Amino acid sequence: MSHYPSSILKLIESLSKFPGIGEKTAERLAMHVLRASNKEMAQLIISVKEVKEKIKLCSSCFALSDTSICKICSDQARTASVLCVVEQPADMVAIEKSGSFYGRYHILQGVLSPMNGVGPENIRIKELIDRITDEDIKEVVLATSTNVEGEATAAYLAERLKNYNLKVSRIASGVPMGGDLKYVDQVTLKKAMDTRHAL
Amino acid sequence: MSHYPSSILKLIESLSKFPGIGEKTAERLAMHVLRASNKEMAQLIISVKEVKEKIKLCSSCFALSDTSICKICSDQARTASVLCVVEQPADMVAIEKSGSFYGRYHILQGVLSPMNGVGPENIRIKELIDRITDEDIKEVVLATSTNVEGEATAAYLAERLKNYNLKVSRIASGVPMGGDLKYVDQVTLKKAMDTRHAL
Numbered sequence: 001m002s003h004y005p006s007s008i009l010k011l012i013e014s015l016s017k018f019p020g021i022g023e024k025t026a027e028r029l030a031m032h033v034l035r036a037s038n039k040e041m042a043q044l045i046i047s048v049k050e051v052k053e054k055i056k057l058c059s060s061c062f063a064l065s066d067t068s069i070c071k072i073c074s075d076q077a078r079t080a081s082v083l084c085v086v087e088q089p090a091d092m093v094a095i096e097k098s099g100s101f102y103g104r105y106h107i108l109q110g111v112l113s114p115m116n117g118v119g120p121e122n123i124r125i126k127e128l129i130d131r132i133t134d135e136d137i138k139e140v141v142l143a144t145s146t147n148v149e150g151e152a153t154a155a156y157l158a159e160r161l162k163n164y165n166l167k168v169s170r171i172a173s174g175v176p177m178g179g180d181l182k183y184v185d186q187v188t189l190k191k192a193m194d195t196r197h198a199l
Numbered sequence: 200m201s202h203y204p205s206s207i208l209k210l211i212e213s214l215s216k217f218p219g220i221g222e223k224t225a226e227r228l229a230m231h232v233l234r235a236s237n238k239e240m241a242q243l244i245i246s247v248k249e250v251k252e253k254i255k256l257c258s259s260c261f262a263l264s265d266t267s268i269c270k271i272c273s274d275q276a277r278t279a280s281v282l283c284v285v286e287q288p289a290d291m292v293a294i295e296k297s298g299s300f301y302g303r304y305h306i307l308q309g310v311l312s313p314m315n316g317v318g319p320e321n322i323r324i325k326e327l328i329d330r331i332t333d334e335d336i337k338e339v340v341l342a343t344s345t346n347v348e349g350e351a352t353a354a355y356l357a358e359r360l361k362n363y364n365l366k367v368s369r370i371a372s373g374v375p376m377g378g379d380l381k382y383v384d385q386v387t388l389k390k391a392m393d394t395r396h397a398l
Contacts, residue, residue, distance in 0.1 A: 003291070003295040005264055005265040005269075007253050010245075011247060012240070013246075014242055014243040017239065019231055028289075029217050032218050033250050034251075034263065044210075045248070047206065047209045049244070054204070055204060056299060064203065064204060066206060069222060071204075088230075090226060093226075119221075150273060192207045
């Protein structure tokens with residue numbers, strides 16, 4: 001690498017810090033920066049600056065927002081009494097894209113992970129309880145991931161919420177739609193079998 | 200995607216223009232921009248600006264350089280009479296890393312590709328001929344890629360250079376070192392067999 005001029009090396013180093021970007025990919029991206037028009041790169045710089053300056057967390061649900069209350073929380077057409085609890089903003093966007101949920105969200109901004117020193121006080125659980133107390137919440141859908149930490153977080157929340165007068169549900173696990181049974185892992189198949197439903 | 204605030208959408212769009220970066224990856228990179236420290240992103244912005252402002256092509260070999268003559272061309276310790284012809288700056292960096300070449304380079308800045316309308320006049324062939332005439336070049340090593348276009352470019356150059364008083368060589372093709380024969384493609388194996396050498 002050291003055979004590039006120093007400004008290119010610095011760019012490669014900056015780009016290597018992005019998740020999933022190794023040194024080779026960073027080199028390829030740096031070559032694109034060189035080839036790209038000045039206009040395109042100026043646009044990129046403006047976008048990075050804007051994102052760093054304007055984006056805050058919604059003070060109610062902790063989604064990414066350029067206003068103090070996000071679009072979804074301020075949308076009167078959505079069902080205010082149903083909260084979907086997710087780990088991160090990208091999860092919320094994924095559910096929104098599926099068009100399957102019409103309530104509001106609560107973004108934990110993390111997941112319980114004792115190994116990494118993340119306890120209940122480090123994610124937005126207190127704020128969730130506050131919302132349940134303050135707002136008239138009738139159902140909480142736990143939509144954390146189905147990995148170990150996501151499952152543990154869902155189990156913890158289910159336990160914490162059981163004394164409140166509301167329905168607590170968990171998104172279904174099973175064989176992905178369009179999936180080929182023979183490629184589905186054993187844990188998922190077992191889950192799909194155990195939670196089978198009558199037709 | 201439209202469920203993100205507009206500044207994030209713009210950033211995702213800018214990032215999607217990079218080669219090999221799809222919408223999903225761009226989304227993940229944009230999330231990193233949000234998470235990263237302001238200092239880290241300021242450093243990235245400075246690097247992009249510096250690269251766009253400072254990096255020019257070496258006026259002799261057309262490598263990327265922050266000076267009008269690049270480090271290699273101005274290095275008196277290198278053998279000035281041997282030129283290695285490569286397609287792009289990254290190829291030069293790869294050869295430098297291998298530590299196998301002590302001459303200078305000539306970067307074509309492309310490869311012959313009639314399908315894409317790239318002819319001999321569109322890459323730095325004239326400049327190569329000029330260097331051969333002006334400088335005291337004794338050998339030209341053709342190190343273009345071994346794909347169809349790279350091979351064609353090497354063949355074209357070998358033909359163009361045969362009336363000059365110099366040695367024209369081509370990097371060897373064959374089974375990669377450390378390679379497992381059974382995974383090597385047929386064309387490479389045939390080439391390795393055809394160009395076998397006595398021990």
